[in-house]
Amino acid sequence: MSTTKPQGTIKVRTRDVIFIHWFNAFFWLVLVLTGFGIISGDFVRLVPAFWPTFMQNLLGGNVNLALLHAIGGIAWAGVIGVYAVLNFKRVVLPFLKNVLVLTPKAAIADLISMTITLAHLFGLLKNLKVPPQGRYNGAQRLLGTMIIASSLAIASTGLYLFLAPKLLTFSTLALYGELFRWALVIHVSAVLLVLLGLVAHIYFAVVEEPESLETMKSGNAEIAFIQHHNPLWYESLKKEGKV
Amino acid sequence: MxxxxxxxxxxxxxxxxxxxxxxxxxxxxxxxxxxxxxxxxxxxxxxxxxxxxxxxxxxxxxxxxxxxxxxxxxxxxxxxxxxxxxxxxxxxxxxxxxxxxxxxxxxxxxxxxxxxxxxxxxxxxxxxxxxxxxxxxxxxxxxxxxxxxxxxxxxxxxxxxxxxxxxxxxxxxxxxxxxxxxxxxxxxxxxxxxxxxxHLAGKSIESIVNPLGTIGIGGMMAVFLGAGVKKLVDRRKEVSEKEDNHEHH
CATH class of the missing domain: 3.30.70.20 (Alpha-Beta Plaits)
Known part of the structure; x- marks a missing residue:
């Protein structure tokens, strides 16, 4: 591994990837704000009562709010879905290869690396070093896997929640209603799971590693940063002659 | 009325x-x-x-x-x-x-x-x-x-x-x-x-999903707020130590 500090930057993200990231972020914001506004009943509400009241008044009723949420959700899933299909080989497959945690062994390794990283934030486990990381570190891989699984769950359950009452007659088969109720549980759980991860994602991007945020704006990453944070990736970039 | x-x-x-x-x-x-x-x-x-x-x-x-x-x-x-x-x-x-x-x-x-x-x-x-x-x-x-x-x-x-x-x-x-x-x-x-x-689904949202979500997101925010504050304190300490060293020299 090189010990000298390399200078300069390298292009690591293309414009379309950056667009999709910010498109996803914007739609998440809109869909979370509208989604939390739809769920109103005291027993099932996720946020204080003022929020559904405010959002429903703002949009002229829950019918409009739910429609906006559904249109937003379909646009979000549709654009990302079409993008994923059209760019499967170039973007999606390499991303999945780098980010998906599919075996218990990989999950344990990533959990250990994530724990050490988190402990270091509080000055703990200083004697333990974070194992060398590839393009994505352990926490990013775990978060990425969770977001991919959750997004698929959110999109499919969201479609059912929107379309089932319009297309199916619930009184003809009890399963339709049962599926609807569990779709709601899965939809809400998956959203909360992603939000949980997003707290960490935003903290690291804004406070700990603003270089990553810069990369998500310009597409360029400092080679020295890659060498320090992602030594395994740096080595592979070196092998490929890119740095 | x-x-x-x-x-x-x-x-x-x-x-x-x-x-x-x-x-x-x-x-x-x-x-x-x-x-x-x-x-x-x-x-x-x-x-x-x-x-x-x-x-x-x-x-x-x-x-x-x-x-x-x-x-x-x-x-x-x-x-x-x-x-x-x-x-x-x-x-x-x-x-x-x-x-x-x-x-x-x-x-x-x-x-x-x-x-x-x-x-x-x-x-x-x-x-x-x-x-x-x-x-x-x-x-x-x-x-x-x-x-x-x-x-x-x-x-x-x-x-x-x-x-x-x-x-x-x-x-x-x-x-x-x-x-x-x-x-x-x-x-x-x-x-x-x-x-x-x-319905079990409704009870799940009320008794499991919402409380866990609230504790989880609240906990994450507390943890990272703590991490941010620690980073700020450490940075201040570092700067003041540098200034002290500079004055001694």
Whole structure:
């Protein structure tokens, strides 16, 4: 591994990837704000009562709010879905290869690396070093896997929640209603799971590693940063002659 | 003062003719086999050993703390200021989370509209100054409807002059606005509300998903707020140490 500090930057993200990231972020914001506004009943509400009241008044009723949420959700899933299909080989497959945690062994390794990283934030486990990381570190891989699984769950359950009452007659088969109720549980759980991860994602991007945020704006990453944070990736970039 | 609508049922006047059910079904065009109101018959043997039949006309009790409103995910079940519990059919998904929540079994999934149906005290009629269809048609004048907040209304006067009971138990007391006069007889257990239940899915959201989500997201925010503060403190320390070293040199 090189010990000298390399200078300069390298292009690591293309414009379309950056667009999709910010498109996803914007739609998440809109869909979370509208989604939390739809769920109103005291027993099932996720946020204080003022929020559904405010959002429903703002949009002229829950019918409009739910429609906006559904249109937003379909646009979000549709654009990302079409993008994923059209760019499967170039973007999606390499991303999945780098980010998906599919075996218990990989999950344990990533959990250990994530724990050490988190402990270091509080000055703990200083004697333990974070194992060398590839393009994505352990926490990013775990978060990425969770977001991919959750997004698929959110999109499919969201479609059912929107379309089932319009297309199916619930009184003809009890399963339709049962599926609807569990779709709601899965939809809400998956959203909360992603939000949980997003707290960490935003903290690291804004406070700990603003270089990553810069990369998500310009597409360029400092080679020295890659060498320090992602030594395994740096080595592979070196092998490929890119740095 | 805002009206507070209540329904009184004098069971001693009810003759079980079911004209109220017919009027309701005609008014709301309910599908065959479904009705927004009902008349329950309870047979028993009285103290003299004689058979006795008690009759209880029933419908949505328009409870003050309506669990059907609290459990509805979309806010389709809602309560007007005057106490009437309604369903907004434009937003009702027909998920039926409210159906088992009602301790009076007053809600059902309408197979024609695919939404939840229930008694609304004939809200469009009362907004026009008319009586609910069941009251209008009651042969024995057993049903009396009106504004309990108007001291001169018939219901206010009757509530003061007779001893009325509500369908409440120690376990289920959610402020029903439907009163029964039984001439002092105990209301049979068959008419009393059942413990309101929930679908497992609704209970999961209330008892597992929401609390875990709140603790999880709150915990994450606390952790990273702490990390941010620590970073700030460490940075200040580092800067002041640098400045101290610089001054010593």
């Amino acid at each position: 805002v009206a507070k609508y209540v329904m009184l049922a004098d069971t001693t006047r009810c003759i079980n003719c079911k004209a109220c059910e017919v009027a309701c079904r005609a008014e709301w065009d309910t599908p065959l086999g479904y009705s927004r109101d009902w008349v329950k018959e309870v047979e028993s043997v009285n103290a003299k050993g004689m058979p006795e039949l008690q009759i209880f006309p029933g419908r949505c009790q328009h409870c003050d703390d309506a669990p059907c409103v609290e459990v509805c995910p979309t806010g389709a079940s809602w309560k007007r200021e005057d106490g009437i519990v309604l369903v907004d059919h434009d937003i009702c998904s027909g998920c039926e989370l409210c159906v088992p929540a009602c301790p009076y079994d007053a809600r059902w999934l309408n197979p024609v509209t695919n939404t939840i149906s229930k008694c609304t005290f004939c809200q469009p009629r009362i907004d026009k100054g008319l009586q609910p269809a069941c009251v209008e048609t009651c042969v024995g004048n057993a049903l009396i409807f009106g504004d309990a907040n108007d001291p001169n209304s018939e219901v206010s006067i009757l509530l003061k002059t007779k001893e009325w009971q509500r369908l409440i138990t120690d376990e289920v007391n959610i402020g029903p606005n439907h009163y029964y006069y039984t001439a002092g007889k105990t209301i049979p257990v068959e008419v009393m509300p059942k413990l309101h239940e929930r």
